[in-house]
Amino acid sequence: xxxxxxxxDVTQIFCDVDDFCSSWERWWQEMPQLPSMIGERxxxxxxxxxxxxxxxxxxxxxCQDRGxxxxx
Numbered sequence: 001x002x003x004x005x006x007x008x009d010v011t012q013i014f015c016d017v018d019d020f021c022s023s024w025e026r027w028w029q030e031m032p033q034l035p036s037m038i039g040e041r042x043x044x045x046x047x048x049x050x051x052x053x054x055x056x057x058x059x060x061x062x063c064q065d066r067g068x069x070x071x072x
Contacts, residue, residue: 021050
């Protein structure tokens with residue numbers, strides 16, 4: 001039985017996730033943050049939030065066979 005996730009367009013899923021994450025990150029930057037300690041640095045991830053969220057969605061989707069998911 002084919003799941004709905006396996007029939008969705010991966011590019012469209014990524015674009016939707018990327019749009020959401022871009023909006024969310026702008027909103028988050030406008031929120032007051034806790035004060036940092038003197039000399040504390042905020043490290044940047046080498047991976048964008050949208051890529052991380054996309055990986056989580058595709059990894060935990062009902063389609064357990066990722067190779068099949070990406071090849072559709």
